[in-house]
Amino acid sequence: MLVVPAKVSKANPLIGESESESDSYLVQQCLRGNTQSYGQLYRRHQQRVRSILYKLCTPASLDDVVQDVFLQAWKGLPKFRQTAKFSTWLYRIAWNVACDQRQADVRRRTQLQILSEKASTQQEAPELMNLHYQDLVQRGLANLSFDHRTILVLHDLEEVPQKEVAQILDIPLGTVKSRLFHARAAMRQFLQNQGVQL
Amino acid sequence: MTQLPNDDHDLINFLCQHRPDVPPASPDLEQQILQQVKIWHQPPLRQYSRPRLVLPALAAGLVAAIVGYRAFIPAQPSPAELATLQNFIESNWQSTVSNEHLESDIWHFTDLDTE
Numbered sequence: 001m002l003v004v005p006a007k008v009s010k011a012n013p014l015i016g017e018s019e020s021e022s023d024s025y026l027v028q029q030c031l032r033g034n035t036q037s038y039g040q041l042y043r044r045h046q047q048r049v050r051s052i053l054y055k056l057c058t059p060a061s062l063d064d065v066v067q068d069v070f071l072q073a074w075k076g077l078p079k080f081r082q083t084a085k086f087s088t089w090l091y092r093i094a095w096n097v098a099c100d101q102r103q104a105d106v107r108r109r110t111q112l113q114i115l116s117e118k119a120s121t122q123q124e125a126p127e128l129m130n131l132h133y134q135d136l137v138q139r140g141l142a143n144l145s146f147d148h149r150t151i152l153v154l155h156d157l158e159e160v161p162q163k164e165v166a167q168i169l170d171i172p173l174g175t176v177k178s179r180l181f182h183a184r185a186a187m188r189q190f191l192q193n194q195g196v197q198l
Numbered sequence: 199m200t201q202l203p204n205d206d207h208d209l210i211n212f213l214c215q216h217r218p219d220v221p222p223a224s225p226d227l228e229q230q231i232l233q234q235v236k237i238w239h240q241p242p243l244r245q246y247s248r249p250r251l252v253l254p255a256l257a258a259g260l261v262a263a264i265v266g267y268r269a270f271i272p273a274q275p276s277p278a279e280l281a282t283l284q285n286f287i288e289s290n291w292q293s294t295v296s297n298e299h300l301e302s303d304i305w306h307f308t309d310l311d312t313e
Contacts, residue, residue, distance in 0.1 A: 035232055035235050035236055038232065038235055039228060039232050042228055042231060042232075043228065046223065046227075046228075047220075050220050050223065051220045054218065054220045054221070055217075055218065062220070062221055062223075063223060063224050063227050066223065066227065067227065067230060067231050067234075070231050071231065071234055071235070074235050074238075075238075130216065133212075133215075133216035134216045134217070134218050134219065136216070137212075137213055137216045137217060137218060138218045141218075152213070156209075156210050156213055156214070157213055157214065157217050184206045184209055184210075187209065187213070188206070188209050191209075191212070196212070198208040198209055198212055
């Protein structure tokens with residue numbers, strides 16, 4: 001059984017109050033031009049931002065996209081309302097960047113490239129069961145609409161609470177629930193078609 | 199209204215268990231980002247709000263108006279120019295009030311009267 005420590009760890013998706021205050025303090029320092037504080041914010045949030053971006057848009061160069069997110073966040077800090085949660089605001093930027101990346105990707109990719117990618121992943125998948133399932137999940141996500149993928153990644157994979165997801169995407173909580181329901185149904189259907197019984 | 203099921207534990211467990219591994223960041227990514235941030239070095243508070251721009255704009259407008267006014271008004275004449283001007287006016291004035299002119303004007307008026 002996994003025991004969650006009393007002190008909030010970085011891996012915990014539910015960022016505790018003390019950590020939020022600390023984020024807020026670091027943001028204040030950044031607004032005074034302290035770039036070291038921004039380094040701390042980066043180290044604290046980069047893993048989650050990376051993970052979200054990777055699952056949402058599978059960019060060719062993940063580092064470049066992550067860099068884009070953090071540079072946009074730095075530029076946008078004066079507009080950041082201190083009443084909001086920094087992580088929520090940062091994930092929204094990540095989501096926007098993922099949307100742009102995805103649109104650019106759609107324009108760039110040819111059908112041939114997509115087919116060759118699928119062929120290569122199918123070849124290496126059977127090597128290990130775990131890799132095979134990882135590949136299935138990745139393909140299942142890619143199979144979903146962008147809205148459904150976003151909801152599934154943020155809520156089910158990154159464990160962001162529904163209320164926060166609603167804030168990030170600027171949609172009502174009811175819409176989050178509804179999309180989540182349909183996204184899970186589509187994912188389940190995809191996995192079943194691939195021979196996975198849940 | 200249809201109630202949406204809140205959880206789908208089997209699916210969520212499967213997804214979490216087999217979530218794709220995220221490629222690690224390059225070791226110098228943080229440095230690159232901070233380097234970029236330092237190059238801009240416009241900490242976000244450098245952005246000016248509109249009210250802050252009003253005063254400098256007013257001051258600049260005022261200075262421009264004063265400079266423009268000074269540039270367009272004629273320069274003060276020198277004493278020599280003033281003396282020349284005075285001589286010119288005096289000579290012209292004298293010619294207009296000389297007896298010849300007065301007499302001729304009177305002559306014309308009297309001509310009119312006799313007609």
